[in-house]
Amino acid sequence: xxxxxxNLTKKFPGRDRKSRQEVxxxxxxxxEIPDGKLIGLLxxxxxxxxTTLNLLCGLLKPTEGRIFFGDDDVTELxxxxxxxxxxxxxxxxYPHLTVKQNILFPLQNLKGAQRPSKSEMLSRxxxxxxxxxxxxxxxxxxxxxxxxxxxxxxxxxxxxKMPRILLMDEPLSNLDARLRLQTREEIRRIQRETGITxxxxxxxxxxAMSISDMIVVMDAGNIQQIGKPQEVYDDPVNLFVAKxxxxxxxxxxxxxxxxxxxxxxxxxxxxxxxxxxxxxxVGIRPEGFLLxxxxxxxxxxSGVEVMGRDISVVAAHPEGENxxxxxxxxxxxxxxxxxxxxxxxxxxxxxxxxxxDTQERIYFQAE
Amino acid sequence: xxxxxxxxxLYLLPAILFLAVFMVYPLIDVFIYSTEEGYNFxxxxxxxxxxxxxxxxxxxxxxxxxxxxxxxxxxITVPLSTILALLISTGLNSIRPLxxxxxxxxxxxxxTNTLAVGLVFMILFKKTAYTDGFVNLILNWFxxxxxxxxxxxxxxxxxxxxxxxxxxxxxFKILILTSALAxxxxxxxxxxxxxxxxxFRIFMRITLPMIxxxxxxxxxxxxxxxxxxxxxxxxxxxxxxNAAEMNTIVGYVYDxxxxxxxxxxxxxxxxxxxLFAIVLTITCINLLVSRKHVHYF
Numbered sequence: 001x002x003x004x005x006x007n008l009t010k011k012f013p014g015r016d017r018k019s020r021q022e023v024x025x026x027x028x029x030x031x032e033i034p035d036g037k038l039i040g041l042l043x044x045x046x047x048x049x050x051t052t053l054n055l056l057c058g059l060l061k062p063t064e065g066r067i068f069f070g071d072d073d074v075t076e077l078x079x080x081x082x083x084x085x086x087x088x089x090x091x092x093x094y095p096h097l098t099v100k101q102n103i104l105f106p107l108q109n110l111k112g113a114q115r116p117s118k119s120e121m122l123s124r125x126x127x128x129x130x131x132x133x134x135x136x137x138x139x140x141x142x143x144x145x146x147x148x149x150x151x152x153x154x155x156x157x158x159x160x161k162m163p164r165i166l167l168m169d170e171p172l173s174n175l176d177a178r179l180r181l182q183t184r185e186e187i188r189r190i191q192r193e194t195g196i197t198x199x200x201x202x203x204x205x206x207x208a209m210s211i212s213d214m215i216v217v218m219d220a221g222n223i224q225q226i227g228k229p230q231e232v233y234d235d236p237v238n239l240f241v242a243k244x245x246x247x248x249x250x251x252x253x254x255x256x257x258x259x260x261x262x263x264x265x266x267x268x269x270x271x272x273x274x275x276x277x278x279x280x281x282v283g284i285r286p287e288g289f290l291l292x293x294x295x296x297x298x299x300x301x302s303g304v305e306v307m308g309r310d311i312s313v314v315a316a317h318p319e320g321e322n323x324x325x326x327x328x329x330x331x332x333x334x335x336x337x338x339x340x341x342x343x344x345x346x347x348x349x350x351x352x353x354x355x356x357d358t359q360e361r362i363y364f365q366a367e
Numbered sequence: 368x369x370x371x372x373x374x375x376x377l378y379l380l381p382a383i384l385f386l387a388v389f390m391v392y393p394l395i396d397v398f399i400y401s402t403e404e405g406y407n408f409x410x411x412x413x414x415x416x417x418x419x420x421x422x423x424x425x426x427x428x429x430x431x432x433x434x435x436x437x438x439x440x441x442x443i444t445v446p447l448s449t450i451l452a453l454l455i456s457t458g459l460n461s462i463r464p465l466x467x468x469x470x471x472x473x474x475x476x477x478x479t480n481t482l483a484v485g486l487v488f489m490i491l492f493k494k495t496a497y498t499d500g501f502v503n504l505i506l507n508w509f510x511x512x513x514x515x516x517x518x519x520x521x522x523x524x525x526x527x528x529x530x531x532x533x534x535x536x537x538x539f540k541i542l543i544l545t546s547a548l549a550x551x552x553x554x555x556x557x558x559x560x561x562x563x564x565x566x567f568r569i570f571m572r573i574t575l576p577m578i579x580x581x582x583x584x585x586x587x588x589x590x591x592x593x594x595x596x597x598x599x600x601x602x603x604x605x606x607x608x609n610a611a612e613m614n615t616i617v618g619y620v621y622d623x624x625x626x627x628x629x630x631x632x633x634x635x636x637x638x639x640x641x642l643f644a645i646v647l648t649i650t651c652i653n654l655l656v657s658r659k660h661v662h663y664f
Contacts, residue, residue, distance in 0.1 A: 080561065088554050092552070096577070105559075
């Protein structure tokens with residue numbers, strides 16, 4: 001099922017007694033989610049991603065704009081008539097019911113012709129449980145399950161009524177690190193197997209990057225960028241997106257463009273074309289550095305961390321926005337540092353320029 | 368190990384002493400009183416030990432009247448007040464505007480003195496030389512003749528007593544239930560809504576199980592409280608409850624000790640022990656029944 005958001009806006013009345021200013025949680029969103037894809041809504045807390053999810057499932061009514069599932073306008077429909085399955089952040093499994101009763105619950109709500117027979121309900125519940133691999137745990141109560149198992153039950157409960165859209169609010173945030181890796185693969189697999197258009201919300205860019213077909217990066221109620229994870233990573237439209245994606249995060253410097261040269265401090269680090277002389281913000285991905293004996297960017301070396309596959313060179317630069325600059329280089333290449341100085345050349349494709357005032361991307365051609 | 372257990376006994380000692388002196392000793396004493404036959408208050412002597420006091424009390428028409436009244440009161444007021452409180456608190460929980468105002472209004476009876484409430488009921492129900500009471504005015508309005516609720520037929524008096532009891536015990540239940548309802552995680556309701564659960568089903572399958580521990584607590588304490596009813600009847604019908612046919616078991620115990628027919632601690636003790644046995648039995652039944660239906664999380 002294709003999902004279309006048109007000019008979607010949600011404003012909340014101000015809680016603050018003094019200002020009473022409206023809070024715009026979602027500001028004129030328009031985008032289209034293609035059928036059968038896994039979409040990650042990504043952003044820091046308070047960016048409106050959960051609000052967007054609640055608008056999609058119908059728990060909140062939009063202030064403006066429309067929502068379409070396929071060709072149906074569902075904007076005015078209450079949640080129960082939208083055919084959405086929702087996995088809540090804390091799973092919201094009914095603690096007094098067994099796993100089986102939890103999964104059966106949505107089916108038992110159906111009325112009239114839609115209501116399946118008892119045996120059909122059971123077989124559908126069994127099927128959903130099998131899909132998420134909890135069919136052994138049907139008689140347990142949620143309190144007797146681990147976090148990951150509860151998560152699966154919640155997914156099974158959302159899937160059992162065969163929703164048109166599956167929504168997940170921070171599906172992995174309550175799991176420990178190891179389980180998180182495992183579960184995100186699991187979500188990917190379940191989504192592929194069922195082919196249900198799935199939207200999930202996360203603040204963790206790793207999570208979004210690793211399993212989404214498409215990510216929507218949001219900040220302060222506005223869409224920053226939409227695209228395939230790798231494309232967004234390789235081609236951020238502004239400083240926010242560049243900073244938000246990537247671990248370790250991008251290194252940000254104050255720089256300037258002067259006569260087709262990009263300067264950081266006193267060092268001209270790159271010859272570039274197509275940018276007028278101005279002060280800029282420079283972002284360099286950690287993997288964009290090349291450690292060279294006579295590299296053009298001179299930094300003070302703070303340390304070298306060897307992490308098996310990679311070597312992480314930690315350095316400092318006076319023009320850096322953060323106290324440390326982190327470069328990741330392959331462990332094969334020899335590390336040559338001397339006299340407490342680390343010198344780098346940079347890969348032109350891994351370096352982004354942004355306007356100082358608007359933080360919008362400045363595109364350039366490297367020579 | 369030995370030392371540690373000695374220490375914990377030492378810490379428990381004040382509480383144990385207090386309970387022993389003020390709870391256990393009186394209880395045993397009451398039981399002993401209840402078995403002393405022909406106790407003479409003046410000479411503090413008795414003839415022998417046996418079950419005669421129980422037999423006397425159980426054959427005393429006043430006690431049987433008190434027993435009947437108490438049971439009627441319990442059977443009517445406990446379920447009625449609990450269900451009403453549940454409905455009101457559910458309502459309170461789902462409204463937004465004026466919620467605090469209504470909560471305060473519903474809680475007012477709790478902070479009002481029993482006798483003051485009794486006065487209000489007098490105005491509502493009592494016949495005087497000047498007026499038949501507010502309720503009778505309304506009855507007259509609808510063409511019904513006046514009923515004497517305070518000195519009239521048994522059912523009218525019982526009606527007033529039950530109404531009064533329900534009215535007095537409800538605020539506390541509403542208060543407790545409102546907070547229990549508010550503590551149910553909103554996410555369960557959201558989940559149920561997304562799944563298209565009807566309001567009735569949400570209430571029966573989610574809300575009730577979630578607040579079941581509170582509900583059971585209220586039912587058990589409600590039973591115990593209703594069995595111990597006395598002051599409510601006094602507030603409405605005065606101290607001569609036997610004459611008004613409105614006596615309760617606790618009222619009977621009091622009368623046997625201090626009332627017009629007072630000076631019979633043996634009978635009073637026997638009645639008190641009977642009440643104790645009844646309350647204990649009912650509470651055990653409550654606990655047994657609730658074990659199946661209560662969910663602790």
